[in-house]
Amino acid sequence: MEKLEVIQKAKNVVGGRRSTWRVISSLKQKTDTSDKKSVKVFYMERKGEYFRYLAEIPCDDRK
Numbered sequence: 001m002e003k004l005e006v007i008q009k010a011k012n013v014v015g016g017r018r019s020t021w022r023v024i025s026s027l028k029q030k031t032d033t034s035d036k037k038s039v040k041v042f043y044m045e046r047k048g049e050y051f052r053y054l055a056e057i058p059c060d061d062r063k
Contacts, residue, residue, distance in 0.1 A: 009057070013053070013054075016050070016053075017050065020046045020050070023042075023046075024039065024042065024043050024046070027039050027042065
């Protein structure tokens with residue numbers, strides 16, 4: 001894999017995490033204490049998607 005491709009994939013991962021963080025931060029500011037559970041559920045779902053995505057990316061450097 002070329003360095004440029006690796007950099008592009010890393011930018012995509014970081015961009016997705018940054019976007020998710022912005023959404024979560026925005027929701028936290030808009031919600032009151034009774035809605036904190038739904039925000040946590042949303043966060044945990046995004047975190048699960050992130051780790052599922054990482055599991056799909058091949059980690060073998062021998063290619």
